[in-house]
Amino acid sequence: MSPSLLDSVLRGLPRASDPNVLVGFETNDDAGVYQLGPEMALVQTVDFFTPIVDDPQTFGQIAAANSLSDIYAMGGKPISALSIVGFPEKGDAEILKRILRGGHSKMAEAKCSVIGGHSIRNDDIQFGYAVTGLIHPQRVWRNVGAHTGDVLLLTKALGTGVLSTALKKDAAAPADLGAAIASMSELNRAASEALLELQEEAGAAHAIHAVTDVTGFGLLGHAREMALGDRERGIEAVSLQLDHTAIRYLPGAEKAAREGFLPGGLKNNREFLGPCVGFRETVPHEFRDLLHDPQTSGGLLIAVAPEFGNEALAVLDKHDVAARRIGVAIPKGKPLLSVQ
Numbered sequence: 001m002s003p004s005l006l007d008s009v010l011r012g013l014p015r016a017s018d019p020n021v022l023v024g025f026e027t028n029d030d031a032g033v034y035q036l037g038p039e040m041a042l043v044q045t046v047d048f049f050t051p052i053v054d055d056p057q058t059f060g061q062i063a064a065a066n067s068l069s070d071i072y073a074m075g076g077k078p079i080s081a082l083s084i085v086g087f088p089e090k091g092d093a094e095i096l097k098r099i100l101r102g103g104h105s106k107m108a109e110a111k112c113s114v115i116g117g118h119s120i121r122n123d124d125i126q127f128g129y130a131v132t133g134l135i136h137p138q139r140v141w142r143n144v145g146a147h148t149g150d151v152l153l154l155t156k157a158l159g160t161g162v163l164s165t166a167l168k169k170d171a172a173a174p175a176d177l178g179a180a181i182a183s184m185s186e187l188n189r190a191a192s193e194a195l196l197e198l199q200e201e202a203g204a205a206h207a208i209h210a211v212t213d214v215t216g217f218g219l220l221g222h223a224r225e226m227a228l229g230d231r232e233r234g235i236e237a238v239s240l241q242l243d244h245t246a247i248r249y250l251p252g253a254e255k256a257a258r259e260g261f262l263p264g265g266l267k268n269n270r271e272f273l274g275p276c277v278g279f280r281e282t283v284p285h286e287f288r289d290l291l292h293d294p295q296t297s298g299g300l301l302i303a304v305a306p307e308f309g310n311e312a313l314a315v316l317d318k319h320d321v322a323a324r325r326i327g328v329a330i331p332k333g334k335p336l337l338s339v340q
Contacts, residue, residue: 033074041135048067049066068187086124146227151325155316158298162253218291
């Protein structure tokens, strides 16, 4: 669903009045959070989609990693999952078995128990999970809340959308596709655990101001949400400056974008963001497209206090997460997002 349509639908819905609802849908956050007690809350999310690769087992792994990502982006620990399956009435059952096998293997890697699910007849294959996690109510990362001066970090390369589109046209090189699959199959667990470790260090409890995973709205779409602020929590909006040369891109992504393998979601994202984004004239068009590219199981975008920027990069590196410093938060101005 396009961000503009989703925004218009959610805007008219009433918010939950239950005080135990710590995070609802009002800020398009990565997951919902419901408080159970003084030191425990549930994190809940759901995600499913159609195949983006040809191999069923690989698709299952990617779908699982993508479903788990929202829990990690909130700082939670996934504990259980329910499978969601749409499958043709006369489809090959072996394909479904392989999808489930791939998903279960990734869930096992995350130490998240698959405890059931639901299936429907559907012309197109669809697969994913509803995932439940646990989190401390006072240690929830939100997708909004960047402060002026914050350093912006990104933990994965961009380009899964354009490469998946190239694959559908038989235009993706095997090596490039392999790199994209490896990225999409990689859990965001290590990055999340690294940030939690940073917070536990003396004086770093409030080092992390906002975290979100980069998925369907693309880097710029999720950066916009991070910049908007939250009046209820007294957090003022900021503007974000991004350096397109500091961002990692998957092998072949630049070529795929330049040759026009642009998914529909990329165009929707670009239309929705419109005047929110300003590009320096020297930014090539293929990189402008990649910053709007919808990602599957993308990395974490992190706003960290400037005095902890180097520490955050160091602890991420210690956990084998190749994060990059890609920008900075500045006082709010126009445009909301600027790319140089």
